[in-house]
Amino acid sequence: MKHRSSYALSVDCVIFGYTESKLQVALIERKNSPYKGKWAIPGGFVEGDETVEEAAFRELQEETGLSDLYLQQFHVFSEPDRDPRGRVITVAFFALIDADQCELVASEDASKAVWWSIDDIPHLSFDHDTIYDDALKALRIAIKNQPLAFELLPKKFTLTQLQQLYEEVFDLEIDKRNFRKKVAKMDFIQETGTMTKGAKHRPAMLYSFNNKKYAKYSSEIML
Amino acid sequence: MKHRSSYALSVDCVIFGYTESKLQVALIERKNSPYKGKWAIPGGFVEGDETVEEAAFRELQEETGLSDLYLQQFHVFSEPDRDPRGRVITVAFFALIDADQCELVASEDASKAVWWSIDDIPHLSFDHDTIYDDALKALRIAIKNQPLAFELLPKKFTLTQLQQLYEEVFDLEIDKRNFRKKVAKMDFIQETGTMTKGAKHRPAMLYSFNNKKYAKYSSEIML
DNA sequence: ACAAAAGTGTTTGTTGTACACCCATGC
DNA sequence: GCATGGGTGTACAACAAACACTTTTGT
Numbered sequence: 001m002k003h004r005s006s007y008a009l010s011v012d013c014v015i016f017g018y019t020e021s022k023l024q025v026a027l028i029e030r031k032n033s034p035y036k037g038k039w040a041i042p043g044g045f046v047e048g049d050e051t052v053e054e055a056a057f058r059e060l061q062e063e064t065g066l067s068d069l070y071l072q073q074f075h076v077f078s079e080p081d082r083d084p085r086g087r088v089i090t091v092a093f094f095a096l097i098d099a100d101q102c103e104l105v106a107s108e109d110a111s112k113a114v115w116w117s118i119d120d121i122p123h124l125s126f127d128h129d130t131i132y133d134d135a136l137k138a139l140r141i142a143i144k145n146q147p148l149a150f151e152l153l154p155k156k157f158t159l160t161q162l163q164q165l166y167e168e169v170f171d172l173e174i175d176k177r178n179f180r181k182k183v184a185k186m187d188f189i190q191e192t193g194t195m196t197k198g199a200k201h202r203p204a205m206l207y208s209f210n211n212k213k214y215a216k217y218s219s220e221i222m223l
Numbered sequence: 224m225k226h227r228s229s230y231a232l233s234v235d236c237v238i239f240g241y242t243e244s245k246l247q248v249a250l251i252e253r254k255n256s257p258y259k260g261k262w263a264i265p266g267g268f269v270e271g272d273e274t275v276e277e278a279a280f281r282e283l284q285e286e287t288g289l290s291d292l293y294l295q296q297f298h299v300f301s302e303p304d305r306d307p308r309g310r311v312i313t314v315a316f317f318a319l320i321d322a323d324q325c326e327l328v329a330s331e332d333a334s335k336a337v338w339w340s341i342d343d344i345p346h347l348s349f350d351h352d353t354i355y356d357d358a359l360k361a362l363r364i365a366i367k368n369q370p371l372a373f374e375l376l377p378k379k380f381t382l383t384q385l386q387q388l389y390e391e392v393f394d395l396e397i398d399k400r401n402f403r404k405k406v407a408k409m410d411f412i413q414e415t416g417t418m419t420k421g422a423k424h425r426p427a428m429l430y431s432f433n434n435k436k437y438a439k440y441s442s443e444i445m446l
Numbered sequence: 447a448c449a450a451a452a453g454t455g456t457t458t459g460t461t462g463t464a465c466a467c468c469c470a471t472g473c
Numbered sequence: 474g475c476a477t478g479g480g481t482g483t484a485c486a487a488c489a490a491a492c493a494c495t496t497t498t499g500t
Contacts, residue, residue, distance in 0.1 A: 004231055004268055004270075005231075005232070005268065005269065005270050005271055006229040006230055006231050006232070007229055007230055007232050007269070008227055008228070008229050008230075009228070009229070009230050009232075009312060045227055045228065046228065046230070046301075047227075047228050048228055049303040049310070050303075051301040051302055051303070052299055052301045052312070053301070073298065073299055075296065076275055076296055076299055076314050078269075078274040078275045078276070078314075079274055080272040080273075080274070087272070089232060089275070091299050091301075141364070141368060145364060
């Protein structure tokens with residue numbers, strides 16, 4: 001290949017988790033300079049022959065211990081001065097997980113890794129404020145076009161959990177009865193027959209998302 | 224900076240143009256190997272300190288002569304074997320222009336550059352078949368969420384042109400009266416007072432898109 | 447018995463869909 | 474006068490929005 005510019009490539013992952021009826025984001029506290037001791041989005045460099053998706057999965061496994069999570073790239077950030085160490089182009093991803101099923105682990109370059117409520121995100125290192133804002137916009141668009149809400153919930157969930165997730169992501173209030181009427185028409189969201197136990201109120205029916213029925217349904221409406 | 228993998232970075236632009244009531248894509252015939260004489264999406268390498276957006280604009284200006292066009296990145300393709308010359312990571316963009324206002328120019332590495340109807344795209348070089356498919360999907364999602372149709376039309380356009388554009392992009396048929404009823408409610412699409420001339424049928428009112436009114440309107444519905 | 451969340455229908459307004467004819471122009 | 478696309482309204486169905494009370498459980 002001819003003489004040609006080449007670049008360091010990184011991936012940054014905005015990890016959205018859902019727990020206690022709150023949408024949260026995984027942030028790390030940086031162990032090393034630059035921005036030592038400051039908050040940042042977890043990420044790392046692409047290495048060797050891996051794709052950007054493989055690099056992002058690798059980072060996510062280090063961070064969360066999980067291998068089964070939803071990951072979607074949404075933007076490339078390539079401002080020449082975005083990293084004080086030199087020219088680094090980053091591919092930003094967002095990931096979705098049920099935060100209750102994972103413990104965050106501070107990986108190599110982090111002294112802490114914690115869940116942070118989206119109402120209350122601190123100022124972040126590098127251009128990560130922008131990356132986070134764009135991630136939330138991308139999540140909102142994606143969740144309208146694909147059945148991604150279920151990636152944030154346990155496999156069995158109550159309708160109230162599902163409703164509160166939508167309210168949280170889109171920052172609005174939804175009428176319970178109207179919401180349930182709508183869900184009832186979606187036959188890819190189905191009763192499991194089991195119910196919640198031990199709450200200090202009436203037990204709730206647990207539902208699950210049926211991907212096969214959804215695939216059939218969505219291919220029908222597209223044609 | 225430590226020893227670390229670095230990569231050649233390119234941009235590929237799926238340029239959508241609209242002319243004669245048809246959505247088209249600009250393709251080049253490659254002048255050099257690999258894929259010499261085959262069709263491909265125009266693109267080029269990112270150089271020096273430019274952002275990927277700047278690189279894409281540079282390529283588009285070489286290709287179309289235009290500087291005022293809409294450009295949006297939509298995906299990074301990073302399979303290690305996607306380019307037989309070596310490891311090249313590419314950031315894919317789609318661009319929107321009124322094809323009647325530009326003449327395609329075959330740039331450096333192309334022997335031809337032509338508009339090609341989207342009904343009839345040939346097999347493309349590299350992984351460009353995939354890039355093109357994803358571009359069309361990204362265009363459909365984007366055009367539902369932003370007022371991008373107007374980027375493909377002349378500044379003054381008839382409602383029939385606007386309607387046919389939607390029909391073309393989404394591959395469906397729309398009822399003329401219902402479409403016009405809907406447009407009438409959008410006060411950011413406004414009559415210009417001038418009409419088409421010289422057609423061998425009744426003249427049509429020309430409309431224009433008012434970005435200021437749209438901004439006001441869209442900020443209201445978001446809140 | 448009280449607190450806390452689960453569950454359930456009806457009415458009203460808004461939006462979408464289906465559908466057919468006359469009009470202005472060029473040739 | 475004929476071919477071509479421009480322009481218009483109404484009736485019905487589907488969907489969205491507003492709204493309050495009873496049920497089941499734990500303490």
